[in-house]
Amino acid sequence: MMEMAPILVTLKLASITTGILLLLGTPLAWWLSQTKNKFKTTLESVVALPLVLPPTVLGFYLLMALSPNGFVGSMWAYVSDSPLSFSFTGLVIGSVIYSMPFVVQPLQASFEMVGKPIQQAAYSLGANRFDTFKNVVLPLSMRGFLVAITLGFAHTVGEFGVVLMIGGNIPEVTQVLSIVIYDHVEVLEYQQAHAYSAGLLAFSFIVLFITYSLNKKLMVRL
Amino acid sequence: MSSIKIAYKTSLGKFDLDVEFEIPGKGISVLFGPSGSGKSSVLNHLAGLDDQSKTQYSKLELNDVVYDDLENNIKLNPWQRKIAYVFQDNRLFPNMTVQRNIYFGHKRRQSTLDVNEVVEKFKIKDLLDRYPDQLSGGQKQRVSMVRALLSNPELLIMDEPLAALDYQSREELLPYIECIHKELTIPIIYVSHDIKEVLRLADYIVVMNQGKVIDKGELAELCINQPLLTQAEGASFILQGEVEKIFSEEMLLQINCENQSIYITGKDADPGDALRILIHAKDVSLCLSPAGDSSILNCIPVVVDSIKDKSNGKYEVIAKLGEQLIVSMISYRSAKALGLEKGKSIFAQFKATAMIK
Numbered sequence: 001m002m003e004m005a006p007i008l009v010t011l012k013l014a015s016i017t018t019g020i021l022l023l024l025g026t027p028l029a030w031w032l033s034q035t036k037n038k039f040k041t042t043l044e045s046v047v048a049l050p051l052v053l054p055p056t057v058l059g060f061y062l063l064m065a066l067s068p069n070g071f072v073g074s075m076w077a078y079v080s081d082s083p084l085s086f087s088f089t090g091l092v093i094g095s096v097i098y099s100m101p102f103v104v105q106p107l108q109a110s111f112e113m114v115g116k117p118i119q120q121a122a123y124s125l126g127a128n129r130f131d132t133f134k135n136v137v138l139p140l141s142m143r144g145f146l147v148a149i150t151l152g153f154a155h156t157v158g159e160f161g162v163v164l165m166i167g168g169n170i171p172e173v174t175q176v177l178s179i180v181i182y183d184h185v186e187v188l189e190y191q192q193a194h195a196y197s198a199g200l201l202a203f204s205f206i207v208l209f210i211t212y213s214l215n216k217k218l219m220v221r222l
Numbered sequence: 223m224s225s226i227k228i229a230y231k232t233s234l235g236k237f238d239l240d241v242e243f244e245i246p247g248k249g250i251s252v253l254f255g256p257s258g259s260g261k262s263s264v265l266n267h268l269a270g271l272d273d274q275s276k277t278q279y280s281k282l283e284l285n286d287v288v289y290d291d292l293e294n295n296i297k298l299n300p301w302q303r304k305i306a307y308v309f310q311d312n313r314l315f316p317n318m319t320v321q322r323n324i325y326f327g328h329k330r331r332q333s334t335l336d337v338n339e340v341v342e343k344f345k346i347k348d349l350l351d352r353y354p355d356q357l358s359g360g361q362k363q364r365v366s367m368v369r370a371l372l373s374n375p376e377l378l379i380m381d382e383p384l385a386a387l388d389y390q391s392r393e394e395l396l397p398y399i400e401c402i403h404k405e406l407t408i409p410i411i412y413v414s415h416d417i418k419e420v421l422r423l424a425d426y427i428v429v430m431n432q433g434k435v436i437d438k439g440e441l442a443e444l445c446i447n448q449p450l451l452t453q454a455e456g457a458s459f460i461l462q463g464e465v466e467k468i469f470s471e472e473m474l475l476q477i478n479c480e481n482q483s484i485y486i487t488g489k490d491a492d493p494g495d496a497l498r499i500l501i502h503a504k505d506v507s508l509c510l511s512p513a514g515d516s517s518i519l520n521c522i523p524v525v526v527d528s529i530k531d532k533s534n535g536k537y538e539v540i541a542k543l544g545e546q547l548i549v550s551m552i553s554y555r556s557a558k559a560l561g562l563e564k565g566k567s568i569f570a571q572f573k574a575t576a577m578i579k
Binding site for chain 2: 117118120121122123124125126127128131136139140
């Protein structure tokens, strides 16, 4: 029997993570695309780390940081009664870090594609920096946002290692699809594992298909 | 009268840019010089788009408003300057229609110009719903001029706006540029390294080389002895006039220049058109009385203004036709035979040369 709870937890986690990543990632990607600061390369490398690190390494350090004795966890304890580790909030924090490069990199690339010259044209027509960003750069970066949202969302849906390390396996709270599949396989319930897996496969394909179709449509104009 | 004062010193890597000049607050002033002489850097500085960290000295005043003053730490942001920029590569917003493109600056600067009038004048009415990628190179540049104009500038700067276009489109666009300064009276700083464009458009010229201003002045003055302008042809001058009559079967135009009729070869003109004619001093001969039976069509009365010894067996004689100047190169012997002196009334003869506008 297929339960809905893991699906809902997964979708909720992916949506919230993508939302937060857009809020954090957009200014970060913008800064990276514009700056000549010497720390640019350092920051770029840090953002890209989750691409190469085993999720267990990231999960391990996150677990340390989020635990009630850890740096972030102890601060959290001041403002809130609940612990961070093995909570949905902790899971969101982990996912944001883990999926960061999948949002920041496409955004940065698309901001760089827009380029200085067109911004200068906007300046010379009386638009200040924010005005130019909002009315020239953002509309010209729609494809970058589409890719960033898709990859950010899909990557969070597909995450396993980090969730296992910091989220545990609490049904209806932190139990996401990838973990449920693993659980079923562990106890040889292939039928159930198959149902979830096939669903996730179809879902991922549809999301990517829609994205690439939209991307093509946007490309006609941009 | 208003004017634009520019002083700017910065490093361009290969050499230092160090310029200081003042240009009239009307008409077309051309920054002329070979590629890589720093002309575009001056424009970027005017627009406030330069990298200030390298600036060693800067002072910019437009109509008595200080835009830049490094010593007093003044540097207006690009969007605060009433300077509109027409770029060589048009830089239209690709995601916006022509209509939205031209309203971009208009909305933000509360332009008093009548949009419809400018749109009519630049013949872009039929293009308003198109996107930039549906326009030809010449149309794009026309739209970008309209976009710049509608942002209500007190100064229009143009960086080789025709350089990326084919010959046909260039010829089509030139009249629009002339129209800007004649009918809209917005001063223009125009960067070019194309001598034909300069002769046709310029009222005032600043000649640059290797980051320095090497000459400046009215077009008529500079034509006479600025080697970068006259090039191999030697001293030249420009006569300005209006088309009076067109003899199409003879391919001849009759031009009224200071109430004298001048004939030049040509047919693509309408009566009333303002024209510029470039004439080389070596093609002009002087005589004391009008020669009746000559193959040379033009023979007009002038008054000798100055005689300069070029120490190569020739005198450079500058004579006045009304307010305009005529230059002739004549030998020592001829000068003596004619008894030339300042104030003497004589006749200048020259062939029907091709027009430049």
